[in-house]
Amino acid sequence: MVLCGAGLSASSGLPTFRGMGGHWRKYEVMELATFEAFKKNPVRVWQFYTYRRKEALNAKPNKAHYALAELARRKNCITVSQNVDGLSPRANHPDDKIFHIHGSLFTLRCESCDYAEPNLDDPVKPELAIPEDENAPLPDLSPEALPRCPSCEMLLRPGVVWFYEDPPQDDVKAVEDWMDLGRIDLFLVIGTSSSVDPAAKYSTMARDKGARVAVFNINRDDEPVGGMRKKDWFFKGDAAVLLPELLRSVVGEIDEDGAIVKPPSNPNNQ
Ligand code: OAD
Numbered sequence: 001m002v003l004c005g006a007g008l009s010a011s012s013g014l015p016t017f018r019g020m021g022g023h024w025r026k027y028e029v030m031e032l033a034t035f036e037a038f039k040k041n042p043v044r045v046w047q048f049y050t051y052r053r054k055e056a057l058n059a060k061p062n063k064a065h066y067a068l069a070e071l072a073r074r075k076n077c078i079t080v081s082q083n084v085d086g087l088s089p090r091a092n093h094p095d096d097k098i099f100h101i102h103g104s105l106f107t108l109r110c111e112s113c114d115y116a117e118p119n120l121d122d123p124v125k126p127e128l129a130i131p132e133d134e135n136a137p138l139p140d141l142s143p144e145a146l147p148r149c150p151s152c153e154m155l156l157r158p159g160v161v162w163f164y165e166d167p168p169q170d171d172v173k174a175v176e177d178w179m180d181l182g183r184i185d186l187f188l189v190i191g192t193s194s195s196v197d198p199a200a201k202y203s204t205m206a207r208d209k210g211a212r213v214a215v216f217n218i219n220r221d222d223e224p225v226g227g228m229r230k231k232d233w234f235f236k237g238d239a240a241v242l243l244p245e246l247l248r249s250v251v252g253e254i255d256e257d258g259a260i261v262k263p264p265s266n267p268n269n270q
Pocket residue numbers: 004005006007008010011016017018019033082083102161162163190191192193194195196216217218219222237238239240
């Protein structure tokens with residue numbers, strides 16, 4: 001089982017939450033990533049998410065995304081991703097083996113009804129384009145410029161899980177059902193501060209199912225909840241470098257574009 005966070009995409013050039021220093025332009029991220037903020041100033045929130053969508057669209061999956069996708073094809077494993085950047089789907093991670101428990105930047109959903117749609121447009125509406133110069137003021141738009149639900153006419157919002165919101169309950173249940181199926185050999189914790197539930201509690205749940213834990217993180221202090229145990233591994237460094245190396249005997253050698261340039265030497269390696 002794999003748990004990943006923003007550090008998985010750091011080498012693709014996307015800042016982690018902590019890496020953003022809590023700010024975007026002059027705004028606090030915490031004040032742009034809540035439903036309350038959206039109700040108060042939907043234009044500003046949409047401008048922030050227009051920026052994040054553009055950044056993610058300009059980024060490319062790295063070798064770790066590709067290695068995890070190949071691991072999923074070869075092994076009975078699931079990935080729980082806290083990332084909303086769409087890089088794992090773009091690395092062709094099998095859809096039925098990954099749970100995006102914080103949603104996706106590339107889904108739009110209605111603030112009011114059940115309507116949702118995939119959307120890769122950049123920007124979602126031309127008026128939302130934001131000046132590249134970070135010091136330039138953001139255009140003052142009217143909410144009329146924002147995308148609307150074709151079903152009920154209310155505003156569409158980014159399909160991410162905001163602070164104080166619950167993750168999609170179907171996904172949480174599917175993850176827990178999978179964990180209940182039997183023994184778990186290995187739990188990989190990749191590029192996450194393991195700070196928010198439910199992701200934070202999965203390492204303990206996986207240990208209860210027999211898992212040894214392997215952490216991949218640049219920061220030695222970012223241990224999973226409950227700390228490290230005797231038979232765990234901590235691989236300190238860039239996940240995009242370490243992970244393809246560690247998984248090479250099982251997934252093969254992967255190049256920058258995700259092609260397997262050398263087959264695995266030991267595909268049945270447990
Ligand atoms: P964080 O920003 O909290 O943590 C990123 C982690 O990645 C840190 O532990 C870094 O040390 C590590 N890291 C950075 N670069 C790395 C690299 N190249 N290789 C390996 N590790 C690296 O991001 P998340 O843990 O993803 O939730 O945050 C979890 C959730 O907290 C987010 O999804 C978000 C936030 O609240 C919501 O928005 C609901």
